Amino acid sequence: MGHIGLVVTDTQLADVAIRNYVLEFIVDADNECSHELAQVGEPAFRFEANGAYDPAYIKNQKRRLERPLNFGDMIEWDDRDITNRIILKIRRVPKLFESRIYEGRSQVCVTGVVSPTxxxxxxxxxxxCIKIDTASSKEVLPNVSVSAWLNIAIDSNSRLCIEFDSFEKVEYEANVVPLAPWNRNHSKYTTLTIPLNDDDIENQILEPDINKYKGGWKQELYNYEGICTGGRLLYCNKLPTYEIVVALIKNAKDFLALETGVNCEFDAVWNDFEKRFIVTRYKTRSRILRLALNGLMKTxxxxIEGYPCVFKSDDLGLIDDPNGALSLLHLSPYCKSSVVVSLSDSPSMISRFRFRVVDIQPDKGPKLEKWMKENTISVTDAKGVVIDSSTIYSRDNGSIFFFVPENLRSGIFVGLLVKFSAVYDLLAKQFVVSHVSSTSREIPFIEKRMLHFPPEHHKKQKIFRVIAKRAPRELDCLLECDEFGLLDVGVHINLTKDNSPKLVWVMRSLPDVDQTSRPSRTPFIIVGAGDREPEGVAVEESAEEFKTPKSSMEKGGTVSAEAAIEAAMQRMGLTEKKPHSVDCNDEECAPGCPHMEMIMLMIDTVPDFLENIAYSDPALYTKLANSMFS
Known part of the structure; x- marks a missing residue:
């Protein structure tokens, strides 16, 4: 059997018996690597003629064998070439690692990944299994391919010492990420092998489904300019919707630290696992943005006229207001004025909205507060829809939800279209309905559990069925309906050039587990399309989520087969997140349905796909087949 090892000491010519220490790499059946120390004996450098008579050949071979080994060299040997961990015959092979002597320390550079847990x-x-220090752990993002320098030494007792020294750079190739033990059975890193044609591989990578911008999407970016918008995020006006993240922060003494508002030049590579650009090199230049009082960006x-829940910045495009900081602006004397706000950066590849309002800055903030205190704020004869037993929503009033007092609830019910009047309660910071009347029209709705809260809070959400069409002008990344106004499409519908009306299911966008504000860019979000009712979240599924950490690693470092396959199904899109075509029905899928195309791609590409699953786990095969074709 062949062996391979890393030379960890230079050849000691003064030592007659032992010349080098070697770190042998031992790979087990699970592809896990462990180490054992071995030594290179003096015979490994000795030439034996074995009947050779050519003086030139003998001289050349002798010179080659006697050449010393240096730290970082790689060698191979066979079982017959080693006795009592002393190697008697070696073969030199190409290096696996870059090596150096730095400040007296022998170092190798290896490519790896930091654990997310x-x-x-x-x-x-x-x-x-290399432990990194606290300071270095703050420099790097998990699950990103990075290279690092390791110190390797043999102590006075002939014991091996390996320790982390520093991170070097982000690597362009991300192949090491799926190999990490916590990712091996994770659906996110399970991909199908798709045959390549003769075209350049970069042309075969599908550009994410978003409008093309000046500069265009490329797999690799060189010498682009961006602004740090907070933490590790960069905003590039050539690729405004894409998440560009600095995976390794290396603060140099000669440059500004990477902070909010700082301009920088960068290179980046598209990470298909994370669906974002990973910065491989950056150089800060200057601070070009003044910041808000809270330290965030401001603009x-x-x-936008007719749509009081969305806003626009000349510099940063469409902006939403998830917490309603500007919800009363359209009712104020300043409704057509500009307002300075602070922003959080929240990239989204499915819409043109990127930044979100956090608060109002002093230029208009005090004026709005004064107006609110000195005036009675009201709406009269507004049109709305009852969305629960105590709440009315009006599309003409953006992010405002109107509270219905108990004495006015007897004549209304969920889904009813109404006309109403309301007055703003400054102390309660909400509108209270003062009058409501029915229009005798109602919207069909169902109740399903759509959020991942624990079982004791498994309140069902109201899901309304409406007709929607694409919003006009610059808002055409959204749909619009008469009852709820602008609708975030979420991940449940594919926008096409066809602007025909679509039957969709919508619900109020609410913060889910681990969220502090609504996830969508509009007050209501689409959760399904077509006649088929959207799938809800099972109480049992949510209970399991709260019992188990969100890591893919289970106790003992293994992943259950069922969890792995279910996760792989999600990776392939075989859930409600991979939308059916609007024209699909309960009996068959329409031509070009994304859901069915993904199923057929998986079955056609993986040899004996269904047969292998049926053989390994019949029960799981049945469950998977039912999920695929139900």
Missing amino acids: NKFLFWSQYFP TVKA
């Missing part, structure tokens, strides 16, 4: 664990294929926005 243990920020102090750095894993690489040949050095699987000037104006409301």
